[in-house]
Amino acid sequence: MAPVAWRTPPRAYGAWETVASNITEGLVARGWKNVTLFATKESITSAKLVGWVEKGYEEDKTQIPKVSECLHISKVMQHANEFDLIHNNFDYLPLTYLPFIKTPMLTTIHGFSDPDILRVYHDHKDTYYVSISDSDRDKDLPYVATVYNGIDLSNLTFRETPGDYLVHYGRLHLDKGTHLAIDVAKKSGKNLIIAGIIQDQQYFDNLIKPHINDTSIKFIGPVNPVQRDALLKEAYAVIHLNTIPERFGLVMAESMAAGVPVIAMDLGSCREVIADGQTGYLVNNVDEAADAVAKIDKIERKKCRLHVEENFTIDRMVSNYEKVYEEIFRREARKKQ
C-alpha cells in the first residue's frame, strides 16, 4: 500500500511512494506471487496495480487529501482477505481499520510527522512495525526490525578522485543546516556548492542568500539524478549538519555511493548511516566539522562506496523486508497453533 500523494513511483518528489515502488518491483523480480500495488491509478508497476484514486492529491489540487486517503485505504482493506500480508507504507490512518480485517499488516513508519500521531500508534500495538533507523523509534512501540531505505545506484557513479568543493544538497531548510554548511566552508577555507529546493523561503532569504556569490558560495537550485551525479563529481566532501535528528538520511547514502565522504551532525540516524572515521565524520558543531574537512584525505573513497553496497541498496532493503515478512508469517503461524 503506497500513499496517494504522488504517482508511484513519483515523477520527482515522493519519498514514501519511491520506497513502496522499490519494494514492489523487488518482490516481483524475486518471484513473489500475487504481489499487488495499491496506489494511484496512473501508477506504474510490474506487479498488479489496484487503485481508486486517479491522480495523487499533490498533483491534482481539486482533491481533498483526506477524501482520497480514506477511499484508498478503505478499498485496500476490503481486499485484505485476498492477501497473506499488507505492507503499509501509508502512515497511521490505515491502522484504524485494522480491527476489522484478519490479514496481518506490516507498517513501515517513515516518520512521526507530529507527536500527536503517536496516539494512533499507541492504540495499535498488536500489529507489526518496521523503523527506518534504530534511532527513529518510539520507545513504547513494538518493532519487528529496522530496515534501512535502499537507494538506486544507477545514477551514482563511483569516482576515486576527490573534487574541489564542499557540497551541501537536499531541501534548503533550517532542519538540514544549510546555514551551517556555509559556516563550515568559511571556517575551512573551501568553496561550497549548495543544491536543492528552497523549502523555507524566509530561511533562504535571511540566512542563505546574503552569503551566495558566484565564487566561494554557489547556489545551483534543484538537481535531478543526472545533475546530482555531476555535482558529486565536484565534491571533496558533503556537509550535512542537520539541526534535528535525521530519520534515515538519503543524502548521506547517495553521497557515499558516489565515493564522497560525509561530515554529518551526530544526531538521529547519522551514526547508523555513516561509519565514523571510515566513510565520513560525525561532529557536534561547526568547529568540529571544519576540523573534519582537514582530515578528509584519511577517508578511503572506495570504502564509502562499499559501505553503501553492503547496507543501503534496494536489493539489501528488499532482502531485509523478506526476512521481516518471514518473521511475521512465523509469528502468525504460532498464533494459530
Added chain:
Amino acid sequence: MAPVAWRTPPRAYGAWETVASNITEGLVARGWKNVTLFATKESITSAKLVGWVEKGYEEDKTQIPKVSECLHISKVMQHANEFDLIHNNFDYLPLTYLPFIKTPMLTTIHGFSDPDILRVYHDHKDTYYVSISDSDRDKDLPYVATVYNGIDLSNLTFRETPGDYLVHYGRLHLDKGTHLAIDVAKKSGKNLIIAGIIQDQQYFDNLIKPHINDTSIKFIGPVNPVQRDALLKEAYAVIHLNTIPERFGLVMAESMAAGVPVIAMDLGSCREVIADGQTGYLVNNVDEAADAVAKIDKIERKKCRLHVEENFTIDRMVSNYEKVYEEIFRREARKKQ
C-alpha cells in the same frame, strides 16, 4: 455519533454537536433503551457516554484533527454490533468503515463542505441518508427523508409588539449578505442593528465597517442566547439576504420563534423555512427586500411563532428522526426476509 471538534453539547459554537446532543437527549426522554452518545470524553449527556478523545480538537490545538477523528470513528465502529442503528452526525469519514460492520448507519448530511467530499458519498449509496432541507440534496444520493433541525425555544420569547429596528445577525460573512442588509436599511429608511462574529475580517473592514455609526447602522458584536432574545425584542424584521443557497438557516427559525418576520433571499432552503407572505417574505434582490419591509405589518407575528412550533422544534426533529429510524428498521427487516 457526534463530531469531536467541540464538546457535546458545545460551550458556544458547534452546530453538529448541538444537533447530536438534542437528538440524544430527546431519545432518552422518550424512553429509548441503550442510547449511547459517542463524543468527546468531557461531553455531557443523560445517555451513556462513550469517548476516546478527551477534548474537542478545536478546544485543544495540540491535536491533529484527523488523528482524533479516525480514533473516534474506529472505536464507534468496534462497538457497532452492540446497537440496532448508528446515527452518524459526523460527516463522510465514517462511511469508509461501513464495509466492515453489519449495523445499519444513518448519516445526517449537515452540509457538503467541498464538492470533493461527494466522492465518498457516491461510493456509499447502499446506506441511509437524511438531508437537513429538501434543497440541500445531491441528486445522485438516495435519501430516506429530510429532517429539519430543531431549535431550543427556551430563550426565544414570543412578543406580539414589533420593535423599531431591522436586525441582521449570525456570522458576518459575504455568504450571509451582511452588506445587503445595510443596503436594505438605507433603501427602506429604517435603522439596522447588526450582531454576530466577524468571520471574514477583510469583508468586514471593506464592506461593513465604513457604514457603521451609532445611529442608523449599529454593530453590537456576537450575542449569546439571552442577548439574542433582547435583540429580537427590538426587531421590526430580520434581514437575511444570503448570497449562496442556505442549507437550513437557524437564524430564520430563531427569528420567527420570537415572532419576528424574516425577509430572506429565495435561495436554498429559505423557501422551506419561511412561509412566504405568512411568516416573512422571499425576495430576489435588495429592491424587493426594501418593498417587503414596507409590508411587514401584513404579517401576523403569532403565525411566525406557530410556524416554528409546528415545524422547527427539537421535539419535532426527534419525532421525525424516530420515523426515519422506524423506516430503516422496516427496510432492514425486509432485507433479512
